[in-house]
Amino acid sequence: MLVSLEGLDGSGKTTVWERLAERETYTFTHEPTGSWYGDAVRQSIDTDGADPLAELFLFTADHADHLSRVVKPALDRGEVVVTDRYSDSRYAYQGAAIEGLVPDPVAYVQEIHQPFTRPPDLTIYFEIDPETGVERSGATNKLEQQAFLESVEANYERLIDAEPDRFVRVNAEQPLDAVFEAVASIIERETAGQTD
Ligand SMILES: Nc1ncnc2c1ncn2[C@@H]1O[C@H](COP(=O)(O)OP(=O)(O)O)[C@@H](O)[C@H]1O
Ligand SMILES: Cc1cn([C@H]2C[C@H](O)[C@@H](COP(=O)(O)OP(=O)(O)O)O2)c(=O)[nH]c1=O
Incomplete structure (x- = not known):
């Protein structure tokens, strides 16, 4: 079973993911990954004026590698995989970043993924x-600016509207302990009795 954690920068995903890893035996992974593709992505997002379409394809290359090297093999072994960001991050963030360059950016980014990706079974949205x-x-890079994050948020809402059964919302403005317990119990509930 594949579980993704999604939400805006600063929503607490990474903190919760790290705490889950201390307590649970799931397979933990993330995007951007730690591979050289992920390094290329981080170099691009730290570059002001980087071409947004080029950046989309770097993120997508990192996803393709992550999928074939980490996610699919773990799922084939019957593991529960918990990933800090996944394909919806591309639909929401690059959907906002390439606005004006293609007619329907979110649909375009989804179409690029559709033939090869493996959608999550469950996505927890940190609201x-x-x-x-x-x-x-702390707005350390161009993807963390407020106006941009408002567009990203609108894209996430569109994704949730399109697939309400896949997403579970968690109020991420609560104290960390409450967010953590909410996420942990959702995953426990959804994975009970599941092996893939
Ligand atoms: N529920 C919370 N309440 C207050 N601060 C939080 C909460 N969750 C995370 N933080 C803090 O917010 C910052 C960003 O958290 P992080 O887990 O890196 O978010 P994300 O991975 O979603 O960008 C960190 O300094 C973290 O300690
Ligand atoms: C995975 C992914 C991340 N991002 C952005 C979100 C973050 O601003 C930045 C780095 O991701 P990440 O290191 O996961 O940041 P965070 O701690 O906020 O989770 O890259 C995209 O724009 N598209 C993507 O596909």
Whole structure:
């Protein structure tokens, strides 16, 4: 079973993911990954003026490698995989970043993935106000600015509207312990009795 954690920067995904890894025996992974593809992605997002379409394809290359090297083999072994960000991050973030360059950016990014990706079985959406996200994350790169995060949030809402059964919302403005327990219990409930 494949579980993704999604939300705006500063919503607490990574903190919760790290705490889950201390307590649970799931397979933990993330995007951007630690591979050289992930290094290329991080180099691009730290570059002001980097071409947004080029950046989309770097993120997508990192995803393709992550899928074939880590995610699919773990799922084939029957493991529960918990990933800090996954394909919805591309639909929401690059959907916002390439606005104006193609007619329907979110649909375009989804179409690029559709033939090869493996959608999550469950996606936990860490819901947070963009302003709080910017405050928490400290806006260290161009993807963490408030106006941009408002577009990203609108894209996430569109994705949730399209697939309400896949997404579970968690109020990420609560104290960390409450967010963590909510996420842990959702995953426990959804994975009970499942092996893939
Ligand atoms: N529920 C919470 N309440 C207050 N601060 C939080 C909460 N969750 C995370 N933080 C803090 O916000 C910052 C960003 O958290 P992080 O887990 O890196 O978010 P993300 O991975 O979603 O960008 C960190 O300093 C973290 O300690
Ligand atoms: C995976 C992914 C991340 N991002 C963005 C979100 C973050 O601003 C940045 C780095 O991701 P990440 O290191 O996961 O940041 P965070 O701690 O907020 O989870 O890259 C995309 O724009 N598209 C993507 O496909």
